[in-house]
Amino acid sequence: MNLQNDLLLRAARGEAVERVPVWMMRQAGRMLAEYRAVRQRAGDFITLAKTPELAAEVTIQPVDLLGVDAAIIFSDILVVPEAMGLPYEMVEARGPVFPTTVRTLADLDRLRVADAETDLGYVLDAIRLTKKELNNRVPLIGFAGAPFTIFCYMTEGKGSKTFSVAKKLLYTDPAFAHALLQRITDSTIAYLRAQVQAGANLIQIFDSWAGILSPEQYNTFSLPYIQQICDALNDAAEGEVVPVTVFAKGAFFARQAIGQLSCSVVGLDWNMDPVESRALVPNKTLQGNMDPCVLYADFDGVRAEVKRMLQAFGTQRYIANLGHGVYPDTDPDKARCFIESVKEYSA
Secondary structure: OOOOOOHHHHHHOOOOOOOOOEOOOOOOOOOOHHHHHHHHHHOOHHHHHHOHHHHHHHHHHHHHHOOOOOEEOOOOOOHHHHHOOOOOEEEOOOEEEOOOOOOOHHHHOOOOOOOHHHHOHHHHHHHHHHHHHHOOOOOEEEEEEOHHHHHHHHHHOEOOOOOHHHHHHHHHOHHHHHHHHHHHHHHHHHHHHHHHHHOOOEEEEEEOOHHHOOHHHHHHHOHHHHHHHHHHHHHHOOOOOOOEEEEEOOOHHHHHHHHOOOOOEEEOOOOOOHHHHHHHOOOOEEEEEEOHHHHHOOHHHHHHHHHHHHHHHOOOOEEEEEOOOOOOOOOHHHHHHHHHHHHHHHO
């Protein structure tokens, strides 16, 4: 496989690059009018995610329209609980909702370990189709939610500022928490291995709710399960190991520990200082970390912030990104300005 643009993979592996690779979390999404048109054709988000042809189309849009150095498969982290037997709905203006939740060992008996090919075949088909249509232009990123983040949704039943129902279970029924986390982990390992076999060039693990945990809880209920996933992906590799990025939003206290996992890249949010992060994680590639709200500034403001970010991170062992997903009301021209500025200033 000879990619025309393999900057992302070289940077992830710590190899020398001519310039910094750049992509954006949530780059395939509501910011783009072209995405909204496909979403309208699909009728709703879940149908779009489950229709490989449409998922492939919106995955490739940012490569064509924004000039990013990687595509990320259009899907959702909550396809894993659904594949385990816990379906969800996407409610407009409210986000994901699970009609039933899992809060006891008895509830756990209703769930299965997901079978990637049968339960999540539509994602794998979308990956295969996207790879074919990308025609080796840029790498394709596959992803999954970290087990603790998925645990939050499965126990709480919806998004939350505090996830107090989920956190309560860590204190009141740790045996249940570990049992559910292990089942999510087993499902996620099978799913991500299948993504790699289908053609994903890099895997990102999103621990979106890591920041609600104390450092001690993070080390107990999140890190060991992410470690299992990283180790399993390394062990399963036939030939070249696919790099893994771990992005734990809000868990500034976990950077050093994440840096010791068998992952290649540590993702940073905008509250994590680049220089300090480089000192804490000296032997890994860093990814991030511009505040998505910077893209509301004028063009000169965006360019100035990109310059500042690149000066702090340097141009090697670094992947430019936002510190979280791009917001839906962002002007696509500002996103282009961000991407072009990274390319220009780092070359």
